[in-house]
Amino acid sequence: MIFPFESLSDERRAIGLGVAVVVGIAFGFVQERTGFGRAPKLVGQFYGYDMTVFKAMFTAIVTAMLGTVVLSGLGLLDLRTVEFNYPTFLWPMVVGGLVLGVGFIVSGYCPGTSFVAAASGKLDGLVTVLGVILGTLVYAETEPAMGGFQNSGRLGGFFLYQWLHVPRPLLAVIITALAVVAFAAATRIERLAGKRAPVSPTTVAEAGPAALERGSKKRTAA
């Protein structure tokens, strides 16, 4: 096993922090170029008129998933070390997911994309960044009163291939096939929803994002 380089989290920590900045730049750049820095594009998946973010997110999951299967199959990556960092606490994850989904559609961003939006000048993105910071502090203050809910449904390192008793490579192929079906369905949804979209994807594509912001500029000017 060559990967991961454990020294990067330990005695060569400074190099690890340099790696953090580099992968962060790549992460932020790709997000911006794929449209993750724009609230109308991000929320499009919840109204069906623009499924870009859904498609990109699941393509990323499938790509990294197949990559881990190949790298560990070749004996290059010690996947146990990586999996160790992702234990399951089922109930707080389900409730946290529901609340985060509500926050996502209300703010128009998720915590990561709000950084990208703020970096490109979106004031609502910056306000979301501040809101997320505040929210994490509210959590820290209220956690002692939760009666241990945050640790409920503790399943440890528990993965879909263990739950379904399917070999990991086979399950990776099945999930990839399901993703392809989901992408086709997403494209159909875009066509159907495009007709009654609040901001149709064609408006965005043809007139440019300026069309989306024109209203806000007028209001600010007034």
Place this chain on the structure above:
Amino acid sequence: MKRDQAKFWDPYAGGMALGLVLLATYAMMGKGLGASGASFRAGVAIVHAITPKHAELVPAMASTLEDGNPLDDWLVFEVLGVIVGGLIGAATSGRIAREVSKGPTFGTSWRLALALAGGVLMGFAAKLARGCTSGQGLSGGALMSVGSWAFMLSVFAGGYGMAYFVRRQWR
């Protein structure tokens, strides 16, 4: 060269690039990407600067302060990179503009109030779920973690459930 602000990468190409960045991060660091963890660390740093005694009394903050400066952390450096990367991506495609994204008929102050409220909900939720869409959904999801998939399905359920009630801000 004329830049088209509305031109984005193909979603599958963008997704593949994102997946390869994630894979490289697993391989080098033994863990994936993240975002909200850095937000929390920034918050702890602020609280600690204002009232250090209080920060040391709150368990979640105290455990972050145990290792020294809360900002001296891998995730904080990664998010600084995300901000730089987002800035480069926007600057090189002509997309930097001081603006508020919303539908043309929705008020700016209401939009900002919702952005703040949604942010607070997400910050709370991300701490509860031990990660946000990046650190739990994407990074745990690609490892096939049961919790990450339960989280992700719940995010979509919450988003679809709430979408109708806030549709006006995008009109």
